[in-house]
Amino acid sequence: MTDYRAHFDATIAFVNGGSLEATGFRLDLPSKDVEEADVARLLVEHLGLALVGGVEFHSLAIVEEPHRGSRGVVSEHSESSARSRIVDLSHTVRAGLVTYPGLPEPVITPHLTREASRARYAPGTEFAMDVITMIGNTGTYLDSPFHRYAEGGDLASLRLETLVGLPAEVFHLTDALQRGIPSSVFFDRDLAGAAVLLHTGWDRHFGTPAYASGAPYLTEDGARHLVDAGVALVGIDSLNIDDTEAGGERPAHTLLLAAGIHVVEHLTALGEVPARGARFTAVPPKVEGFGTFPVRAFAELS
Known part of the structure; x- marks a missing residue:
């Protein structure tokens, strides 16, 4: 699924006087099939405004773009992709990885190789045991x-x-x-x-x-x-x-x-x-x- 956002310039007028000018504003949309009035409502909800008299758009374009978290918007993408999915947010730790310049890199060495383990266990049974030396500030x-x-x-x-x-x-x-x-x-x-x-x-x-x-x-x-x-x-x-x-x-x-x-x-x-x-x-x-x-x-x- 694809996320959509509105890009626009607008003037927001209040019933008791005064106004706000929005220039180059970007707003998450629930889908691409929205009317100008829908965008106006979502803008008011996102900003938490009261006593709005009207929203006038000076430019309005709907583009494919990942959501940024506008209030009041639950996208089709969020609802459909959020079912039982896990996203790995970690970097892989490996020997020689440079995480932070100047800090030591991880070193991985064997304690017991598979070949050497064959003499300790029954035929067909083997293990590898390794030692990793690294600073705590490694990877994620x-x-x-x-x-x-x-x-x-x-x-x-x-x-x-x-x-x-x-x-x-x-x-x-x-x-x-x-x-x-x-x-x-x-x-x-x-x-x-x-x-x-x-x-x-x-x-x-x-x-x-x-x-x-x-x-x-x-x-x-x-x-x-x-x-x-x-x-x-x-x-x-x-x-x-x-x-x-x-x-x-x-x-x-x-x-x-x-x-x-x-x-x-x-x-x-x-x-x-x-x-x-x-x-x-x-x-x-x-x-x-x-x-x-x-x-x-x-x-x-x-």
Whole structure:
């Protein structure tokens, strides 16, 4: 199924005076078969406006384009594709993988080869046992408070209910004109208890030199808003949730982890997850005295 959006310029007039001008506005549509009046109604619902006297469109085009999460729109695509589907949101960990430039790559070595195991087991029975040496910041991983704070909770302390089946609020930001994701992006949604997933599209560079610079990130005021909103987890498909090119400060990590909000970095395939309605899971192993570890992150579309 295909998603559709309306692109338009418009004037919104109010019955008690005043007006709003919308220029280059984009709005999710339930289908391509909508009238101008339907678009006007959806615009008013999306903006949460009251006492609207009328909407006048100066230009209006309906285009094929993935939804971004406009309020009041449940697309045919979302309803039909959300039946018992799981989307893998994790990068594959392999020997030599470069996740974050400057950090060590995973090394996989055999502890017991299949050939050597044949001498230990019955004929026809063989096993392989391998050792992987890697930093916790490998592939798609989760940061616990211990990653940032010596007295913060480690991986073993995390409650499963804060990691499994969280309502996913996905913000599709691939057409954003700035690197920093501000608090205003989140104003139109109730995010309490949710996994907020930031789809920037930067995962297209994962494993290449381009991934290391110019990456999108969550601003300090954006992180503060999410803390105040009471979210459970924040994930991003980018190099880091903070701006690593602005010096050594890490305000997003600092604020989120201090509030006990999990951080998942280096997600992928978020474009396959609708803005609302999915469930998100990302569970690391239960390791004491450890702050960060790879997860198998996924979304359930049902």
